[in-house]
Amino acid sequence: MNRRNILKGIAAGTIGLPLALRLLAGKGHAQSRGEATVSGERFDWKMVTTWPPGFPILGEGCQKLADLCHAMSGGRLHITVYGGGELVPPLEAFDAVRQGAAEVGSGAAYYWAGKLPAAQFFAGFPFGLNAQQMNAWLLSGGGMELWRELYATVGLLPFAGGNTGVQMGGWFNRRIDSVADFRGLKMRMPGLGGRVLERLGGTPVLLPGGEIYTGLERGILDATEWVGPYHDYIMGFHEIAKYYYYPGWHEPGTNFEFFVNREKYDALPPDLQQIFATATHYINMYTLSAFEAKNADYLAKLKQVAGLFILPFPEPLITQARQAAAEVMEEYAASDATTQRVYASIQQFRALAKPWSELTERRFYEDLEGSAPADL
Numbered sequence: 001m002n003r004r005n006i007l008k009g010i011a012a013g014t015i016g017l018p019l020a021l022r023l024l025a026g027k028g029h030a031q032s033r034g035e036a037t038v039s040g041e042r043f044d045w046k047m048v049t050t051w052p053p054g055f056p057i058l059g060e061g062c063q064k065l066a067d068l069c070h071a072m073s074g075g076r077l078h079i080t081v082y083g084g085g086e087l088v089p090p091l092e093a094f095d096a097v098r099q100g101a102a103e104v105g106s107g108a109a110y111y112w113a114g115k116l117p118a119a120q121f122f123a124g125f126p127f128g129l130n131a132q133q134m135n136a137w138l139l140s141g142g143g144m145e146l147w148r149e150l151y152a153t154v155g156l157l158p159f160a161g162g163n164t165g166v167q168m169g170g171w172f173n174r175r176i177d178s179v180a181d182f183r184g185l186k187m188r189m190p191g192l193g194g195r196v197l198e199r200l201g202g203t204p205v206l207l208p209g210g211e212i213y214t215g216l217e218r219g220i221l222d223a224t225e226w227v228g229p230y231h232d233y234i235m236g237f238h239e240i241a242k243y244y245y246y247p248g249w250h251e252p253g254t255n256f257e258f259f260v261n262r263e264k265y266d267a268l269p270p271d272l273q274q275i276f277a278t279a280t281h282y283i284n285m286y287t288l289s290a291f292e293a294k295n296a297d298y299l300a301k302l303k304q305v306a307g308l309f310i311l312p313f314p315e316p317l318i319t320q321a322r323q324a325a326a327e328v329m330e331e332y333a334a335s336d337a338t339t340q341r342v343y344a345s346i347q348q349f350r351a352l353a354k355p356w357s358e359l360t361e362r363r364f365y366e367d368l369e370g371s372a373p374a375d376l
């Protein structure tokens, strides 16, 4: 690549500054040719996670990442994974990595929205991006650069760590036939989804995962969202709620993350940095694939549950929720200049991506794939 093209790339935002500087200095391929000597030094890292130990797919993905790094580095990058609470409480993982008590953490960026409002967008938001769009925005649409910039302010380096795909709308103890049925509805619905629920007349209730089942059983909750058929089945919600609604408008594609202490990452030799980064790409794909496959499997199981109704939200409710979400998001984006800039980037990306998916993804689902048999 010549100098002129590199400069054009910087101007167009297609080449990040660090890469541009390396290319301009003529060192663009030095690392990939393996010219750096391989150090025999061993690095022992700790990974703290926001997931219960061994949590299906997400906790398993963390261990897979550790195993991959170990195997690819010949044991030179060894990561010990700690479930939430084993080393630090789940929601202290972010600060633990910032402070260097652990080198890497696993979570979802919206957990840190109280500290960094813009972080919300790197996990997802109501009526936001689906998994394919999120990956496209992050990995090829400028999102990752913004994410790195945001986390650099707290000494961290982020990596995409998988996606749930479109979640389910949740479990309800009564039928939802209209927007009016959301009035007074006590629903476990965290974050921005909860704010949208409020505008529809509902009451968001915050309950930790371990208390939802009892809350629903005892009527402290009328409804709860969780994830999708696989994780919901494990929670046993089908035993106590009769109505399972779709789609999860509040979480159409929640993205997960690995965040690394920047100084600890910089201390790794280049080949171990590359091994870690490449392993996260594998986990990013593994996680989404596992959610898709397991959810399909467990949806079939849930369809066998006697007396359970699996229903779509009424169209007027979705329309009203979409309008309420747009207002909530505009207000939220005004939190600070960075949040505004990240939201603008997503909106710009969507404006381009939507016409393309109209011609392709939508046509695939509506025309090419055909309908599922009625009994499924």
Ligand code: CA
Pocket: 167, 225, 226, 227, 251
């Ligand atoms: Ca959820």
